[in-house]
Amino acid sequence: MATTNLEKFLEYVENNQEHYVQRLREAVAIPSVSSDAAYREHVFKMGEYLGKLCESLGISYEARDVGTQELDGKTLQLPPIILGTYGNDPNKPTILVYGHYDVQPALLEDGWSSDPWVLTEDSSGRLMGRGATDDKGPVLTWFNIIEAHQKLGLELPVNLKMCFEGMEESGSEGLDELIQQEADKYFKGVDAVCISDNYWLGITKPCLTYGLRGISYFKLTVSGPGKDLHSGVFGGTVYEPMTDLTYLMGKLVKPDGTLLVPGIYDNVAALTEEEKAIYGKIDFKMHELHAAVESDTSIYSSESETLMYRWRYPSLSLHGIEGAFSAPGAKTVIPAKVHGKFSIRSVPNMDPERITELVTKYLNDEFAKLGTKNKMTVECIHGAKPWVSNPDHWNYVAAAKATETVFNVKPDLTREGGSIPVTLTFQDALNTNVLLLPVGRGDDGAHSINEKLDKSNLVSGTKLLGAYLYEVAAIERK
Numbered sequence: 001m002a003t004t005n006l007e008k009f010l011e012y013v014e015n016n017q018e019h020y021v022q023r024l025r026e027a028v029a030i031p032s033v034s035s036d037a038a039y040r041e042h043v044f045k046m047g048e049y050l051g052k053l054c055e056s057l058g059i060s061y062e063a064r065d066v067g068t069q070e071l072d073g074k075t076l077q078l079p080p081i082i083l084g085t086y087g088n089d090p091n092k093p094t095i096l097v098y099g100h101y102d103v104q105p106a107l108l109e110d111g112w113s114s115d116p117w118v119l120t121e122d123s124s125g126r127l128m129g130r131g132a133t134d135d136k137g138p139v140l141t142w143f144n145i146i147e148a149h150q151k152l153g154l155e156l157p158v159n160l161k162m163c164f165e166g167m168e169e170s171g172s173e174g175l176d177e178l179i180q181q182e183a184d185k186y187f188k189g190v191d192a193v194c195i196s197d198n199y200w201l202g203i204t205k206p207c208l209t210y211g212l213r214g215i216s217y218f219k220l221t222v223s224g225p226g227k228d229l230h231s232g233v234f235g236g237t238v239y240e241p242m243t244d245l246t247y248l249m250g251k252l253v254k255p256d257g258t259l260l261v262p263g264i265y266d267n268v269a270a271l272t273e274e275e276k277a278i279y280g281k282i283d284f285k286m287h288e289l290h291a292a293v294e295s296d297t298s299i300y301s302s303e304s305e306t307l308m309y310r311w312r313y314p315s316l317s318l319h320g321i322e323g324a325f326s327a328p329g330a331k332t333v334i335p336a337k338v339h340g341k342f343s344i345r346s347v348p349n350m351d352p353e354r355i356t357e358l359v360t361k362y363l364n365d366e367f368a369k370l371g372t373k374n375k376m377t378v379e380c381i382h383g384a385k386p387w388v389s390n391p392d393h394w395n396y397v398a399a400a401k402a403t404e405t406v407f408n409v410k411p412d413l414t415r416e417g418g419s420i421p422v423t424l425t426f427q428d429a430l431n432t433n434v435l436l437l438p439v440g441r442g443d444d445g446a447h448s449i450n451e452k453l454d455k456s457n458l459v460s461g462t463k464l465l466g467a468y469l470y471e472v473a474a475i476e477r478k
């Protein structure tokens with residue numbers, strides 16, 4: 001029997017694994033941290049890296065300037081959004097793929113077992129490095145797919161449009177505006193959207209993801225003294241910003257995860273019996289969660305509750321305190337100004353503006369009760385709405401078929417607790433279905449130390465996303 005184009009592609013990918021690892025190594029070596037002004041030049045370098053890849057593969061592209069942002073009192077240029085087009089055949093469907101080329105911060109001293117900016121392969125084929133799974137590995141698979149087709153002398157079965165941003169980890173600044181402006185221009189004719197920027201639920205079974213939580217990220221500032229003070233000289237005689245701040249932060253959430261902001265649960269969509277039944281059917285075991293977090297400190301003991309509290313109920317996490325003493329040693333300082341960082345993961349039908357109102361009122365009321373002479377401000381520094389898609393759409397059916405081709409298993413349908421601000425924007429502005437098709441596993445440790453992508457996932461992910469394009473081209477799209 002003649003070999004199909006898809007079979008040729010799958011075989012080619014299988015035989016070029018080291019090339020894909022090397023490409024990921026180059027990308028991980030660029031520390032494109034979007035949240036820190038000191039790293040901004042590297043975010044630009046990473047955008048240039050993708051631009052060069054586009055050039056080398058004949059992808060027509062534009063590095064779109066989206067203006068500036070204010071960060072830490074400085075005006076910074078936002079990294080460009082890379083818009084690429086590959087193929088323009090009116091007889092083929094057009095798929096828009098999105099990803100991000102910025103990463104979370106990483107320092108060796110945080111506890112990484114190797115330099116986070118040097119992709120390091122261990123004996124089990126784990127490729128460790130910041131951005132390996134979130135989201136450089138998945139972004140590069142699209143280029144791998146195009147390259148494989150060129151090397152094989154094959155046409156892609158679809159037209160591809162690409163949208164890669166460098167600010168996803170910092171609120172996707174500039175992206176929504178660009179999408180609104182370009183909805184009837186650059187993005188015109190898009191039949192469906194595919195995003196690979198999340199993870200399997202566990203470590204063995206692939207999934208398709210149709211929902212995400214939103215996020216409201218807050219900065220709570222308390223200031224008092226005009227400068228840092230000696231605690232031996234001034235301790236006990238002045239109101240201390242850290243004392244006020246930690247008191248307030250302790251009033252936000254209970255250790256069992258219950259949010260303490262009055263009214264915050266009011267709009268949370270009620271759980272129906274139909275929805276409840278879904279959680280029991282998902283292939284997920286508590287030991288997988290324990291393995292992923294490297295402890296057994298889970299709040300709930302059942303799989304269903306754990307999934308519900310990850311996907312469909314809000315959570316509040318305390319992230320850190322800027323301005324506080326945190327180095328080794330025993331500095332006896334009273335910090336003059338401190339900023340507490342926390343975020344609320346929101347769910348249908350919570351509204352970001354209402355969340356900000358409730359949080360601001362509550363913190364102001366609690367602060368007033370302290371009777372301190374310090375000053376307090378609270379601001380939501382970025383936000384995204386929750387997103388839920390239609391998993392019965394042909395886009396999902398195509399992805400499920402591709403999963404069966406590559407993994408020989410039907411994928412689970414999952415939601416996720418993280419946030420990707422652009423999902424809802426694409427869905428609404430382009431009036432199209434959005435699919436999340438993950439490459440990495442649930443234990444990849446995105447945002448954590450020792451983030452990794454298994455080599456087998458890099459390879460199977462390249463096959464999966466390629467096979468998905470074939471299924472999209474073949475499926476009845478209505």
Ligand SMILES: NCC(=O)N[C@@H](Cc1c[nH]cn1)C(=O)O
Pocket residue numbers: 134135168169170171197198215217417418419420421446
């Ligand atoms: N892979 C998606 C992801 O990690 N998204 C981030 C988005 C974000 C929002 N604020 C800071 N980062 C997430 O934390 O969910």
Ligand SMILES: [Zn+2]
Pocket residue numbers: 100134135168197198
């Ligand atoms: Zn991501």
Ligand SMILES: [Zn+2]
Pocket residue numbers: 104134169446447
């Ligand atoms: Zn991320």
